[in-house]
Amino acid sequence: MTTKLLIVEDHPIYAEALQLAVTTSMDNTSVTCAYTIAEALRVLAGSQRFDLALLDLWLPDSQSLTGLLELRVCFPNLPVIVVSASDHDSLVHASLLCGAAGFVSKAESKKVLVEAIHSVLAGDQVIPGGSSGLQTELSPNLDGAIRKVMSLSRQELRVLKLIHQGYLNKQIAHELEITESTAKAHSSQVLKKLDVINRTAAAIEIAKLDLRSIVGLLETGIYQTDPSAIGFSEDPA
Numbered sequence: 001m002t003t004k005l006l007i008v009e010d011h012p013i014y015a016e017a018l019q020l021a022v023t024t025s026m027d028n029t030s031v032t033c034a035y036t037i038a039e040a041l042r043v044l045a046g047s048q049r050f051d052l053a054l055l056d057l058w059l060p061d062s063q064s065l066t067g068l069l070e071l072r073v074c075f076p077n078l079p080v081i082v083v084s085a086s087d088h089d090s091l092v093h094a095s096l097l098c099g100a101a102g103f104v105s106k107a108e109s110k111k112v113l114v115e116a117i118h119s120v121l122a123g124d125q126v127i128p129g130g131s132s133g134l135q136t137e138l139s140p141n142l143d144g145a146i147r148k149v150m151s152l153s154r155q156e157l158r159v160l161k162l163i164h165q166g167y168l169n170k171q172i173a174h175e176l177e178i179t180e181s182t183a184k185a186h187s188s189q190v191l192k193k194l195d196v197i198n199r200t201a202a203a204i205e206i207a208k209l210d211l212r213s214i215v216g217l218l219e220t221g222i223y224q225t226d227p228s229a230i231g232f233s234e235d236p237a
Helices: 012-023 037-044 065-074 089-097 110-121 140-150 154-164 169-176 180-194 199-207 211-220
Strands: 003-008 029-034 052-055 080-084 102-105
Touching: 003 012, 003 037, 012 029, 012 110, 029 037, 037 052, 037 065, 052 065, 052 110, 065 080, 065 089, 065 140, 065 154, 080 089, 080 110, 089 102, 089 140, 102 110, 140 180, 140 199, 154 169, 154 180, 154 199, 169 180, 180 199
Parallel strands: 003 029, 003 052, 052 080, 080 102
Antiparallel strands: none
């Protein structure tokens, strides 16, 4: 039986290196590459069924952890190994909390990567050597944001991403090809699940998942979001 892997990596050279590492070390393995979360979701929604995904957290169309969250919400049965240039304990913890089955640093050898793939396919969880994984404490803001976003359905997560981009309900309805009343209902449910009162507050919650901004602060457990830096309408319409 052929093992089918999906690599989600926006740097073509590194994606090719990952593909070569896998195909030269694992028999009966096919690899497909996607360069954005949107492309990965299209591939996964097709007729081909994948056994595992290798995911880079920083992609053009995802806010780091939001890409992982979207894959987990949309395809909860697909094991995902995060392959990242940063392997700080707090980043490992956040990734595992978001549902990653494993975490491998880009600084590791091909042997470590392949062993991680085999372990995850066997049902085990993989964390970097020396990492405390889920035993690491995150800042309360980040931990809470992850848990709230994980409670959203697939459609609600799509709505949240559009809210984060400043879309109003009419625009969300057009983008998702649903009625405006349905978009409004989804938006209300998103605000309820995030325990916030308006769209700006919802945007702040998802901004907490942008590790591009906070990875340098994770060591101290300090995270602050400046609401004035996010320009969203308070109008619920």
